[in-house]
Amino acid sequence: MADPAADHRRTTRRLWPALALPGTLWLVALFLVPVYAVMAVAFSGNINIFGEPIPAWNPLDWQFATFSQVVTESVSGPYRAVWVRTAVYTGLALMICAAIGYPVAYYTARLAGKRRGLVLALILAPWWINYITRMLAWVNLLQDDGYVNKALGIVGVAPVSWLAGNPVTVVIALAYGYLPFFILPLFASLDRIDQRLLEASRDLGVGSVRTFLHVTLPLSKLGLVTAFVVTALPMAGDYYTNTIVSSSPNTTMIGNQIELFLLQGPSKNFGAALVLLLSLVLLFFMAYYLVLTQRASREAR
């Protein structure tokens, strides 16, 4: 006689792993395999007559000369400036995103009321237009005799060479491009804050500024960190924004250097080594983020 309870247990024992299967396959096919391919290229010890690395699929054949050269040059060679630039530009762009994004997300979640749908739609509206197109529009506005300089002229500011390899333009463009990515997770987290906590804070005689600092801000901390992570990851690897508004070696970021090696020439082993290095750096921040979320969910329990 079959025991229905045991039957049920047996089914679920198979069901749950089965449900994880598509995700696992996806991860293996689209993450682990490409990463392994990148490693096979980065650790290749051979080049062909075209100067291209011959992938070393067998880990026993891996050579680390290229990788260690790239690491050395990242620490104390020509790539150091590229890494520093990437960090500084991304950091500054994130700060601009926070300065603009937090108030917008706060307004949308707390104060927009009936117009919240409209505000959200407006935040998302730029996504209806292709990213490249929006950036090219900026190129027109930022020309030496473009509208931005004309507008500055009205208030008596001397024209600025925005497009002549100007780091300020790159930072602004990055912030502009990724701002919606910053606002949305932040909005979601601000929106989730229990209204009653804020009321309780006010009932206990705390002013609105201190309510914000001691209730809203801590409760939205995780959302803020998510926003930083979600924005920082693509920003750090971005190359086309930079190419469009600058394309000068003056502002080369790590993404541009990778693009140079991978798309414009045969030295793909150097590009792959930089990709691995960038992934390691980003992985470090991801790990920090995971620790934070883990801790937060434990506290919630």
Next chain:
Amino acid sequence: MSFDPADPSLRRRRPAPLGRREVLRGGFWLSVGLGASPLLAACGGDGGGSAQSGGAPYPLARPDDPVAQPLKDSNPPIEDGLDPESGGVLRILNYDQYMAPGVMKTFGAEHGVEVQVTPYTTYDEMLAKLRAPGESFDLVFPGPSVLSKMVYADLIQPLNKTYVPNLTNVWPEYQDPWYDQGARYTVPYTIYDTGVLYRADRVSSVPDNGYDLMWDEAYAGKIYLLDDQQEAIAMSLLRNGITTDINTSDPALVAQATDSLIELIDKVQVKANINAYSEVPEGTATVHQAWSGDAIAGQYYLPKGEGPEVLAYWRPESAAERVIGNDNIAIPRSAEKPVLAHLLINDLLDDKIGLKNFGWNGYQPPLTTLSAQFLVDQGYIPENLMNAVVEPSDFEEGLTFYEVPPTTEALWRQSWSQFKAGG
């Protein structure tokens, strides 16, 4: 010819510890050199041809040491008298804006195909696209500096010249050029030299060494290099009087030239692209390292109300100090429409069609009837850009990019990537 990754003798060895500077500059070159020489020597047997192959498995052609590219049984030309293919797409791998759309459209209409162009910026990029697995192209435009390698790797197929009777229209020296004796794999497409295209209305005076314009802070933010490692580094070699050997394999000289280019980053916020033909007329660039063809094509990109007199081209006075070159037309091995490709090649060597193409892209075809004088008389070249014309005699003295061994290429590439990193 095989590169067996498992064979330890072929593996790249790690260079011995060097000073920091050498490691940064030459580490790549050294490591590639150490690994590649035995590897390349091992398979150099079937290369044949030139004696001075410098470690490359294929012959390195020089004007005084011409090369007949090898014909192989495994890579035959197409048969005589085949019917042209029709329908579908004729795929061309070429620089952007390098063939007149009118010429392609007419050809497409005549033969019932759609002509599509896949663009590249550098030969490196062209080779990568040509070699991408599963890709097929019907026409490609390599210069002499990559030709032997392409033949060696079976990237292009021999031409069947019974389809190309118009070859007799080209300059006699190009019917039997030094890099492809007997024109077995290529016919010439265009000729050009390298100089500086600038806005005459913004540049007040041109120094004796016109390359100095590139280092002039007065035009900061509006100065562009050709986005081409050979052209950019060679310009620096010549401008700084480092050497007139623009194919040098000396790491110290290349490093010196690259340092001078790196100066441009802070000094004038230099940028790099190959669009001088539009950037200068449109005013985005004031000074742009350029090919002579860009100077001539510039007149077609001027905004309304501006005449060609706002453009000017500088190149070294003496032909012996000038970088001069030519591009060729070849048919990739992967071509799906090789007969049509032969017909288009023949069309491009037709005087009328060649003239139509020149009237659009500004790059002179080396066709005997389209002499410089004829092009000027016909009004194709504005009075003030007469110095952008290339004459057959220029090729006797000019400096040309030759095919160099992979180690030398790697050295230049590494220096260029350092420039691109911002120094």
